[in-house]
Amino acid sequence: MPSVEKLEEGLFQLVKVTSVKLPDDVLEAMKKAYEIEESELARSQLKALIKNAELAVKEKLPLCQDTGTPAFFLELGEDFPIRNLRPILERVIRKATQEIPLRPNTVDPFTGKNSGDNVGRFVPILHYEIVPGDELVVKFMPKGGGSANTSKLYMITPGLGIRGVKEVVLRTVFEAGAKPCPPIIVGVGIGGAEDFAMVLAKKALFRRLDERNPDEEIAKLEEELLSALNSLGIGPMGVGGKVTVLGVSVEWAYRHPASLPVGVCTMCWASRRGIAKFRSDGSYEIIMP
């Protein structure tokens, strides 16, 4: 059985590595974008961002000063021996805030008062799923406010079909413009309901940029959206250019016949995501997706 200490150690490592290191596939995509861009202005932005990502790893400092709202997606095995993870995750977030350090980003919505330690009512945000087996998989996504603010939920008229879906994805990225720190990554959740479409859209951002949806038609939709979005010309940091979006990931669920929910989750280039797997014997590994 894993000790609580061991679990906390692993979770702290997960939070730390995720906050500091830009995933390899994203760094690769940024370097490719640098090759693709022709304007000196766009290239200068990408050059600074790539250099920043490398410096963060070298100096073990947060990749971005907006260290995000801590959110965990937990896949809890039925036979994993520890059930109550909230107090453990709160301790881990408090320690990470102090030691890495992270910026305290958790404020009371009415008074604006900052809790000072990234812990507050329902924060860290936890999504639980009970799955078969005896392992615990923890997915961590500290998402910044800039790209959170440009995310959107649309409840479109089902008669508009997939064309309607494409249109709202395009409108979201157009309206976002330079605000979410492009080049961005776009997660799209189609179907479900008004809450679940957004969860799907956010979870889609855990997918690597070089992985397409296993469904061939949806994979094609992802490719089509990527190319359409990049024709907008917003470019790195909105200075104009060919690369506005690094990748599009679509997830889906069945829907009500009267509703076609579309969640569009915009993610900044500093796309921090990490996954850790804990086994019931107490061992763990950090998997950077």
Next chain:
Amino acid sequence: MPSLGVMDLTKLSCLEVMDMAEYRLETPISEEDARKLRVGDIVYISGIIVTARDAAHRRVLELLNKGEKPPIDLKDLAIYHCGPVVKKVGEEWQAFGGGPTTSARMEIFEGEFIEKTGIRAVIGKGGMGDKTAEAMKRFGAFYATFPGGASVLAIKAVKRVKDVFWLDLGMPEAMWVLEVENFGPLLVAIDSCGDNLHKRISQQASERLNEVLKRI
């Protein structure tokens, strides 16, 4: 030079086509220096920059509108849309991160803020709107961007966290007084002629959106 003369000269120079240039400015920044910058120019700033986000903008304006003064005179200084990561190491505050935040949130305050504080430079990311551009034209100020998320790169220019005001607003929203050396490269995105880089790109994207919507 009398201010009317400056205005006349400015009107003329706004029509001139100039090559992009690189400037090194020190705070306090003069109106003349602020007015010579054009969209596309690169600037490095040395001296004092003061962080101000949503809550600090609101509080500064509330004070000034009541006839009171903010804790630091912002005239001719640069404000920075930034909520840094800071930690006390011994007796001193140290910055561990300090890239810019999304400037658009401050659009509701910035025109009045420029008018009433006399700041010359606004540093941020993601662009600002017409009200800010109009105030920059009237009062002689500019908006420049640092690449968003370039947190570690930004603090390389911070020599010292000189002071902090309004910590009751929380770390991100407090006003941090930073002593910087060659902070940049900053890209001029709104100039005192009212030219606005992000607005231009957005208008172009709007046309392209309409085209692409026809073929999907």
